[in-house]
Amino acid sequence: MPSLTISSAAKPPPFARGLPVTLEYDANTTVADVKAQIAAKFPKFYPARQKLSLKNERGSLGDEKNLVDVVGEKGSELQVKDLGPQVSWQTVFLVEYGGPLLIHPLIYHLPKIFYGQNVQHSTLQKFVYVFVLLHFFKRELETIFVHRFSHGTMPLRNIFKNSAHYHILSGLALAYDIYRPKFSATSSYITGTIRDNETFLWICTGLWAFAQLSNLHTHLTLRALRPANSRVRAVPYGYGFSLISCPNYFFESLGWVVISAMTGSVAAAVFAVVSTGQMVLWALKKHKNYKKEFGKVYPRGRYAMIPFVV
Structure with missing residues (x-):
């Protein structure tokens, strides 16, 4: 099963100091699923606070996107940004x-x-x-x-x-x-x-x-x-x-x-x-x-x- 590295787009918030992390995914994994996995590791970093994007890119990835379509089958690196309290x-x-x-x-x-x-x-x-x-x-x-x-x-x-x-x-x-x-x-x-x-x-x-x-x-x-x-x-x-x-x-x-x-x-x-x-x-x-x-x-x-x- 391929793995995916999630790093912080800026200085990570205090409740997510454990970034970067490595997550596994499959053909059915969506961006929303990745956000849920991040939230599972850092409970205060709930999905609505997260903005996921490809490394060194500003565009936000839609929750409904299939991860394989975004990073391919060999894995890559995504960055997460804290959007603040929602x-x-x-x-x-x-x-x-x-x-x-x-x-x-x-x-x-x-x-x-x-x-x-x-x-x-x-x-x-x-x-x-x-x-x-x-x-x-x-x-x-x-x-x-x-x-x-x-x-x-x-x-x-x-x-x-x-x-x-x-x-x-x-x-x-x-x-x-x-x-x-x-x-x-x-x-x-x-x-x-x-x-x-x-x-x-x-x-x-x-x-x-x-x-x-x-x-x-x-x-x-x-x-x-x-x-x-x-x-x-x-x-x-x-x-x-x-x-x-x-x-x-x-x-x-x-x-x-x-x-x-x-x-x-x-x-x-x-x-x-x-x-x-x-x-x-x-x-x-x-x-x-x-x-x-x-x-x-x-x-x-x-x-x-x-x-x-x-």
Whole structure:
């Protein structure tokens, strides 16, 4: 049975000072099996912390790859890099979306603490409050029951960076701006204006609900393409996908544009612009990967995220 040397790509972590090690493998051994063997020797070096690559190469080897296809039948040397403490993507999403679900009720129901006075909430504020809570509650449910992640974990340190976007921009900044006295029922900014018109508010509600339900539909479509516990990718078709590769991002941004337009809030506009800009970057990357992976099979003429624009 051939053997394989596993060395450390850098200074080994304290719990893996025994590197390098030699492992045996056969025709059925995968990269994931090698990671499991390393973890068996160094229990704190669990598979999600490991990045395996060929010696002196940076590219990461996919867990599903057969080892014989990577190093051949005579054996070779792989390097393992410690990726640091990991946290599941599901946990990251739950923490990200949980922030606004806690922050908005605090500022909405306890205005005296934040503004030094009570606020008689306008219909506009009530609508936006419900929108925000429903949106992030929907995202939490999707995280638990709908999303299937290509990668199981991410570095723990990234949870703070990722959460800041939601906790600060759509949490503190948006809530503090929207629920302040300027938008209250007695404010001249609201009374006698279109923002106090129920027909206008219900039209906005319809547009916002359309965006949310369409976003959910595309998430369900993407879920159906990937069997559980797999990284299988397929070309998405159907509602939302005829013109763009990432309609989930498009509908997500549309929902925030509606809130921004109906309120005139600077904080809402900033979040809409920042989040849309980030989603455009993600969409361009996914669009490029789709075309690279599926080649001529991928429908021509699709845009990345915004129909006829980008």
